[in-house]
Amino acid sequence: MRIAHSTRLKLRSIFQGRKVESELDEELQFHLENKIAEGVGAGLSEKAARQAAMRAMDGLEQQKERVRDTRGIHWLTDFTDDVRYAIRSLHRTIVLTAFVVLTLAVGIGMVSATFSMLDALIFRPYPVPHPGSVLTLVSTTHDNSYDNFSYREYLDLRDKTTSYDGVIAYADMQAVGFSANPAATPRVRGGMLVSGNFFQVLGVEPRIGRSFRADEDQVPGRDAVVVLGPDFWRHEFAGDPSVLGRKVRLNGVDFTVIGIAPDSFPGLQIFGHPDFYMPMAMVRSFSTNPQKNFLEDRDDREVNVKARLKPGVTLQQARNELAVLAKNFESEYPQLNRARGAAVHSSFEMRTRADDVNWKFGVIFVILALSVLLVACTNVAGLLLSRARSRTREIAVRLAIGAGRFRIIRLLLTESLILALLGGLGGIVIGYGIVQWFHSYQSVILMSDLPVAIPFQMDARALLASLALALLSALLCGLAPALQSTRADLVNGLKSADVDVPGRKRLWGRNVLVVAQVAASLMLLTAAFLMVRGFQHGVLESTNFPKDHLLLASFDPRLIQYNPSQTKQFYKLLTERVRSAPGVQDATLTQNIPLGFDDYEFEPLAFVPENFQMPRDRQNFSVLTDTVDEAYFRTMQLPILHGRVFRESDTSETPRVAIVNEQFAKHYWPNADAVGKRIRLDSADGTPVEIVGVTQTLKYQATMETPMDFLYLPLAQHPVTRMTLTLRSAGDPLQSLGPLKDVVRSLDPNLPMLLTRTYEDYYINKAVKGPSVAINLVGAMGVVGMLLAVAGLYGLVAYNVSRRTREIGIRMAIGANRSDVLRLMMGKGLILVGIGIALGLGMGFAVERLMNAMLFDSGGVDVLAYATVVPAMLLITVLATYLPARKATQIAPTQALRYE
C-alpha cells in the first residue's frame, strides 16, 4: 500500500515532471507572497519584505532542490539528463558516431557469433533439469581415453555403484529404416537405443504419452515400444497426438509409439538429435555387429554411459568408486579387461577432449574474434580521444562552473555507453548474419543422412554475452578518454578550442593504441594465412588418387532385416550386376571411404605384431581398419607398393590376410619388408593374420590429420553388413546412377540407397568447402582487423596534421621543405608501425604455435606466411601514414598562419 503510494508519486514525478515542478513552484510562490504581504503589513518596504521572506525560507531554489531530493529519483533524472545530452552531442558528430558504431558492431558481431559456436560446443548445459550433476563414465585403454562400455559392464556399473541417482546407457545414434506403415518403403531415420531408465534419470518428462518403464528394458525382444523425438513427431506426423498407440515399422519390426519427447529435449548430443528412442532390449533389430552379442558379450563395447551424481557426493568420491570397480573388472575378466580402466568426466571435460577438433576451432575463432574486437575498441578509443580533445573547452567550462569531475566522467561514459549499446545491437545483427551464413553451409559441414544440425544459434546466452561485451567495450573505449579529458588544464582549456597541452602522458595513450592495432591485425592476418596454408597442406597431401568418375552409394541390409547369408548374397549380386551395367568400368565394396563419412567410424582393431618387443605396459596395439573387397585397390586406383591385393582366393576358409599402409609398415618393421609378416588379433596368442601387401598412406578421417597407421581387411574374411558401393564410370559418374538404381530395384525394391553422391562432390565438400568456411571466417577477421588498423593509423596521422597545421605553416615559412614536413609527420607513425609489427610478429608466432598444437600439427615456422604478411602490412601502413602526411606538405604557409 505504502510502496504503491510512493511509487505512484515517483512515477508521477518521472513522467509528469514538468507539471510536478510547476506545482512545486506555485506552492512555494504562494508561501512567499503571503510572507511578503505579512512583512509589508508589518511596515517593511516591498523590497525589504521580499528579502526577509527569502531569508526565512533559506532561499527558494534551495528549498526546491531539497524537496526534489525527497522524491528519491535523483539518480534517474541525472541519468536521463546525461542520456539526452549525450544523444544530442553524438548527433552533432553523426559521421563519427556512425563509424564508431559500425566498428564496434563488427567487433562485437564477430565475437558473439564465434561465442555462440563455442557455447554450443562447450558450455551449453545438457537440456535436462540439474544438468550439472550429469556425469559421463568412460572406459579407458592405452589407445583410447574415451572408450565405451559393453552392455554387461553397464549393468554392473548401474547395480554396483552407490554414488549416483541412476546410471543410464545409450548407443550412438544409428541409421534405422523407418516406415509409418508396413506397406511403405523404409526411409533412413536416426534412432537411438537407450536404457529403460534413460528418461527418468535425466528427469525428462514426455510431452505427451509416457517414457519407458523399467521392465520394458529387461526381456530381449519383448517390448517393441518407441518414444519419438519432438521434431520428428512434428515433421512426420504433423504433431498429431493420436499417434500414441499407433504402430510404426523400424528395421522391419512393428513398434508401438508410447510417447513424444518434450521440445526442451532434442537429445543429449551436440550435433545429433535422434528421431526416436528404442529400449536397449530391442537391440537385436538394430545390432551393428552381427558377430557379437550386444546384450551378452562383455567386450562388445558400444554403449555410452552417463550417471546423475547423488547430492552430497563429490566427483572425487565417484572417481574413487569407479576406479575400484574397474580394478575388479580387470581381475574378474583378465582376458577382456586387461589394462582397461575407467574414468568419470563432467560435460565440460567430455566436450573439451583432446581428440576432438571442433571445440579447438571454436576456441581459436573466439581468440581471433576477440582480437578483432580489441582492434575495434582501440580504434574507437582513439576516435573518442580526439573527440574529447576537441571538446576540451566545453569540458573546461563545465568544470569551471562547478561540475564535479565524476559527474563529467559519468556524462562521457554515458556517451560511450550509448555508442556501445548501438554497437552491441549492430553486433547482434552481424553475429546473427554470421551464424546464418554458417548454417547455410550445414549440408557441407555435416554430410549425413541422419538428423544432425549445426547447433550454433544466437540464443539468449549469446545475446547476453554480446550485451555484456558491449558494456565492457564501453568501459574500455570510454574510460581512458573520459579520464584524460577531465584532467585538462582549465586555464589553457578555456583559452582555446583545441589545445595541445605538451606532455608525454597524453600522446602515450594514442601511441599504445596504434601499436596494439597494428600488432593485433598483423596477428590476425598471420592466423588467416596459416589457416589457409594448413588446410592446403592437408588437402595436397591427402588423397592423390583420381577422384573423378567415382559414384558412391551405401547400403544397410539390416534396415530390411536381411540375415548374414542374405546380406552376402545381396552384395555378391550387386557388385556382379553393377559391373556389367552400361557405362560402369568397375565397382567395389568398402566399409568406409577415404576421408570417411561422418556417420561411419573406421573400426578399430586390437592386434600384436609377431616377434615384436611389446612395451612392458601394453597388451596390444590398436589400428583403424577398413573392410574392402578384392576390387577395391583396382577400382580406387590405389597403388600397391609391395606384395599383392586381396584375391577371390582369400576366403573365410583360407588363412587370414591384411593389407597395411606404408606408415604402418614403417612403424612396426622400419628396416624390413612388412609383406609376409604376421600380426595376431587381440593378443599374442590370437588368430594370426598375414600381411600380404603394402599400400600408400592416405588421409583417412580428415584432411588435417597427421599420417596414421591403417589396415585393410578382406570382406570375405570379415563380413560387414553396412557397405558402400563405389563404382568407377567411363563418363560422368552421375550417368551411372540410373543403371545403379535399376540394379538395386531388381535385387530388392525395399532397400534404400544411402548417401548417394559422387566421390568428387563428397571430396570437394569435405576437403575444400568445409575448410573454406573456416578460412573465410578467419580471413574476414584478418581483413577487418587490418582495415580497422589502417583506419586508425590514417586517423591518427590526419589528426596530427590538422592539429599542427599552424606549426607546419610556420616551419614552411621559415624554410622547411616538403620532405622535412613529410618526415616530421610520418616519422612517428612509422616508428609506431615498426613497434606494432615487431609485437605482432611475436603474437603471430604465439598463434602459430597454438594452431599447430591444436589443429594442424605441422611444427616449425611457416616462413612463407610471414614473408607475405609482414611486407603487405608494412606497405599498407606506410600508405596509411603517407596519404595524410602528404596533405601536410600541401599546406600553404600563408593560409596556415591565418588558421583559427
Added chain:
Amino acid sequence: MSKPTDLVQGTLDLLLLKILALEPLHGWAISLRLRAISGDVLQVSEGSLYPALHKLEQEGWITAEWKQTENNRRAKFYSLTRMGRQQLESEAANWHRLSTAISQIVQLAEGQTSEA
C-alpha cells in the same frame, strides 16, 4: 549562516501530522499555525517545512489537493490519510512514553537510587 536550532529529530513530523489532523491546511497556513501553537519555544524554520511536507506525502501519511482559498487563490491543501492517522497515534504514543520517561528522570531527587 547557521540554521535555527532544529527540533528534536522527528518531532516536526509529529507536529505537522497533529496540525493536519485537526483540519486540511495549505503550507502557509501550516506555518502560521506552527508559529501560533508553539510561540517562541519552538523555532520551526520555514525552510524545513516544505521538504518535510513532501516527505510525509511520499510516505503516504498525508495527501495533497489543489483547492481555492478564501481569497480565491489556488493553493495546495494537505490532509491526513488513514495511514497518517495511524502514524500520528503511534508517534504520539511514542512521544508520550519518551517525554514521561525523560521528565521522570529529570525529576529524580538527588541522592535517590535507581531502586526507587
